Amino acid sequence: MSAITFQNVTKTYDAGGRTLHALKGVSFDIPQGEFFGLLGPNGAGKTTLISILAGLSRASGGQALVHGHDVRRDYQAARRALGVVPQELVFDPFFSVRETLRIQSGYFGVRRNDDWIDELLDNLGLLDKADANMRQLSGGMKRRVLVAQALVHKPPVIVLDEPTAGVDVELRQTLWHFIARLNREGHTVLLTTHYLEEAEALCHRIGMLKQGELVALERTSTLLASTAHTMLRFKTDDALPLVLAARARITGRVVQIAAHDATEVEQLLAELRQAQCRIEDLEIGRADLEDVFLAIMQGQGSASARSPVTAEVPA
Template sequence: MAAVSFQSVSKTFSTPRGPFQALDGVSLDIQEGEFFGLLGPNGAGKTTLISILAGLARATSGSVSVLGHDVQSQFADARRQLGVVPQELVFDPFFNVRETLRLQSGYFGVRDNDAWIDELLDALGLADKASANMRQLSGGMKRRVLVAQALVHKPPIIVLDEPTAGVDVELRQTLWQFVARLNKQGHTVLLTTHYLEEAEALCTRLAMLKRGRVVALARTSELLGAASANVLRFKTDDALPPALAQVARVTGRVAQLPAQDAQEIEQYLAALRAAGVRVEDVEIRKADLEDVFLNVMAEAQEDAQREQRA
């Protein structure tokens, strides 16, 4: 049995400009114990998909189940299996941290939960904030509480929607260590993130969305293995030759060129020398998930344009 199953899920919103299709026939299964990543640009449909999973939105068509429980017809059973960390900072200003977690435990009928609450507070660096009112916490601390709330009833499936957006490095490290430990203990984790290095390091399998459609679904190692073998990276203040500019990824002074082999790297360097482009900090690295992601998104865009022309 899949931990989470999306079957032909579509979602259309009514807007002043007419219908907007946020999801278009999404089908994928997440197995028990997986650390699964859901990636895509802004507006790809990731949060909409999670909202349907969590019961916050209703699919226009298709079905979603959690450990065999349909999220619409068996919503209470499905919801008990989930711990969801939302993007938005949502908190009750009338309670302190410990009271917030006790209240969240009560929503799921969990009594005498202080031992687990103490473990969560300690693991997430909140032990010294247990008696602090939620209004007194920084944004990063509030996000830690959201994570603790999602885990307070020990759900078998943990859903993390951009959990480290706008937080400090310390929290990111603390959170991933704790979540990785839970995953090793058998918890299923579904993660959406724009930090692709996190997804590459943590997720065993990935799905990529573009305009509400799944455009890639495979093990992380398989996606990386199908990418260009190497990337030539360097810094320059000069403009690249047009032929190289078409294939380069440029961020400020940093340019990166995909290369299949050493011969192609030498061709790039020769073209740069011939054009008089001054380079520094030259290095050759393996392709990473960011390279894969950009290639997949570009191919999906080309496919969409061909469909429109047809």
């Protein structure tokens, strides 16, 4: 049995007399114990899909299941198996951190849960805030409490929707250490993030959405291998020749240009010298997940990378 199943899920909205298709027949499975990354640009449909899974939104068509339980027909069992960390900071200002987690436990009928609550507080760096009112916490601390709330009933499936957006490095490291441990212990994790280095480091498989459609579904290693380019990375304050600028990815002073082999790297460096571009911090490496993501979103990925494949149990 899969931990999560999406079967031809569609979602449409009426937008002033015209129909907006937020999801267009999305289908894939996530096996139990997998760490799965769901990527896509803003507006691709990631949060809509998660909202349907969590019962916060109703699909226009298709079916979503958690551990075999339909999220509409068998919603109680589906909710008990699921822990969701939302993007938005939502909290009750009248309770302390510990009280918040005890109340959340009660929603799922879990009694005498203080030992697990203490473990959550410890692993998420919240022990010294246990008796603090939620209003007194910083944004990063509130987000840690959201993670604890999602995990307080020990769900077998954990959904993290942009959990590290706008948080500090310490929280990111603390969170991933703890979530990776839970995944090793058998919990299934579904992650959405715009920090692609996180997805590359953590996820066994990755699915990519674009305008409500699934455009890639592969093991992370397969996606990376599908873009077998060498990447030339450097910094410069000078303008690139027009031919190179057209194929480069430029972020401030940082320039990245794909090359197929060492000969092409030499040609690129020769063109830069001829244009009298002064470069710093030159690096030559392999393409990363960001390069793959951009290629697929721009329709340049390999056919195998863009074609959904059947689920594989992670090695």
